[in-house]
Amino acid sequence: MLLAERHQLILEQLNIHGRITSVDLAKLLAVSEDTIRRDLNKLGELKLLRRVHGGALVLQEDTPDYFDRLNSPDPSKKRFIQPALAMLEAGQTIVIDSGETCRYLAQNLPANLPLTVVTGCPLIVQDLMQHPQVQVIQLGGRMFKPAMRTTGSSAIEMLKQIRFDLVFMGICAFHVKHGFCVNYFEEAEVLRATIEQADRTILMGPHDKLDKTMTYQIVPAQKIHHIITDQGVRADIQASIEELGIELEIVPNK
């Protein structure tokens, strides 16, 4: 086995499990622990993983606090919302999840389009209160500060009583094998309940999120119907996504 090949396999394993120990890798790849340690140190230097005592962890993409992001909104995320807007029809009941891209979507709903919008994010509720034609349903529950959204059984109970035509969510991490993931158990529960009630689930986000995993799987990949992303998706990933029957829509990079 070649070194580069081994590095590739290590990163793959890491992507799958989120964590990996030197001992396990040594056994799996049938090399000495020293070799594995050298590999991990090298990959750590290259910022491809987070080297820790005993093994390695996936790089925690720093999710800055929501309020930090509020102060520095990223207008480049607006490009994802045009295809989303094109799917809307009068009278639909839709979910707009929390997150920056979702908020752009909420803020740009056509003024003459009557919709029922369900959301657990108070910022989006507030944005939509200005809208003349939209009826807003606020999801109840305990507010989960890191994601600026409601979670818990109250939210889930409420979701179970509604059926949605469309659900729009941002992509935290998506992977063909390991599905749609987030980093918080509580968040995953609510998102799963939301998708369960949806005729069609649409994810929006940059292409580099399409080969990522995080700790908690929300749903397997095939439960997603539509992904809106930008240019740069690896050809093999694009192929396997489309093989699952997911519609992949690519917008120009700005």
Next chain:
Amino acid sequence: MLLAERHQLILEQLNIHGRITSVDLAKLLAVSEDTIRRDLNKLGELKLLRRVHGGALVLQEDTPDYFDRLNSPDPSKKRFIQPALAMLEAGQTIVIDSGETCRYLAQNLPANLPLTVVTGCPLIVQDLMQHPQVQVIQLGGRMFKPAMRTTGSSAIEMLKQIRFDLVFMGICAFHVKHGFCVNYFEEAEVLRATIEQADRTILMGPHDKLDKTMTYQIVPAQKIHHIITDQGVRADIQASIEELGIELEIVPNK
């Protein structure tokens, strides 16, 4: 489990619950309490949490400006909230209703007071998301635009499952004979359900609202426990209010 992984999980738990004990963590992560203490001390040194006897708390220094809110639009309403703040005790579960005075109350909750706050107003939810010690419960339901609050059976169902120590509301209209009133049927329903669950209901508002009626009665006057108002209450009205056993607290007119 790797050490770094454990640190991550501790921070996650802390993020969720706001506080955490060494004993609970030791059980949850299946390691000795010594290990947990070493973890907490380390994370405390790194300023990732606040180490206290028995466990750890979330850092609260990231919101140093929580008190610099005294530049609110209508400072005259600030005078109603001081007596309200004096009633608060650590650990209580309270309702802060929608409205300008209520919002002012929410914005001025002491930063070091741990409370559970229930509200149906997204603006207040948003204000409180920056509070380091308050757990926020958002009432679900259909947003009622004129009052910027949730209404309907979802909200009422949710309310029925919680008991409140204190409920704070602004005064739309209060009358000794005709009770506490508002102009919308939907709003009255929700407010009634809220008061039903409260040990103590406190109204805040100027004295001229104390001899007013509106279309829909929420509850009869004697269901209210405490009214905070300003100078100028007619003597006979004051007498009949106090006759009903309602505590009438009068603050100086500025």
Next chain:
DNA sequence: TTTAAATACGCAAAAACACGCATAAAAATA
């Protein structure tokens, strides 16, 4: 003040690690 819980400290065992070195494998060059 008393008392139980939480903590700090030292110690020892186990695990993970770094380093040097000899050898094997791969790559480059003649």
Next chain:
DNA sequence: TATTTTTATGCGTGTTTTTGCGTATTTAAA
């Protein structure tokens, strides 16, 4: 192809890190 050069690997040795336990001390609440 043969030979040299470079790189990668495994092993032995010594070091560092992590962890749990026993004991003494501190803390917080009754």
